[in-house]
Amino acid sequence: MTLDSANLETRVGHRFSQRELLLQALTHRSYGASNNERLEFLGDSVLNCVIGLMLFRRFPQLQEGQLSRLRANLVNQQSLYEVARALDLGGYLHLGEGELRSGGADRPSILADALESIFGAVFLDAGFPAAQAAIERLMGPAVDAIDPVSHGKDAKTLLQEWLQGRRKGLPDYKLVAVAGQAHAQIFTVECRIEQMGLCTQGSGGSRKAAEQEAAKAAYAQLAAA
Secondary structure, three states: OOOOOOHEEEHHHOOOHHHHHHHHHOOOOOOOOOHHHHHHHHHHHHHHHHHHHHHHHOOOOOOHHHHHHHHHHHHHHHHHHHHHHHOOOOHHHHHOHHHHHHHHHHHHHHHHHHHHHHHHHHHHHHHHHHHHHHHHHHHHHHHHHOOOOOOOHHHHHHHHHHHHOOOOOOOOEEEEEEEEEOOEOOOOOOOEEHHEEEEEEEOOHHHHHHHHHHHHHHHHHHHHH
16 A cells, blocks of 8 residues: 655655656556656656756866766666665555565665656656756765765775775675565675675675675775774
């Protein structure tokens, strides 16, 4: 059963005048023909534009390639999934019976696509300024947290460079758990750095995403020490 969408509108920061757009944005293709696939396409384009503008203004010293890497680190399934989970977006989705039974409300790809669909729906409902405001509200903290020194390097690269710069051994990544149905799995990976006596874990919708989360946790600990 889906939650009342009024609370979601408050958290997104936009009250829809065309309620049918929000309903469509929250409807997965497994539920019916009027679904969010087209809105996802539109939302992805708007999201890339807004994030690009945010980065362009925030980092005037960075070149095109550096800005592109930063944007790629922000506009991807894992990043959008984390924002969608923080919104409890899965509880608002309309899913077919099969997707409900298989845990589709927690699947990273479905949640990330739904978030992009909402951005597309806001754009159609009230134009670019409204979509920009919603994206800045939800994605702004991630943009603010960017370290320009890293220039968009992923967590595994940052961790490796940190260790190599101090002549430490490289981390070992080990898959420790896989949960969920075959098409909606959550992977948990362990990042172990024997020489530092450090072991962290990360989870994600793919093994690669889980490794990045584990590396991010390890890098955060080492950088803060």
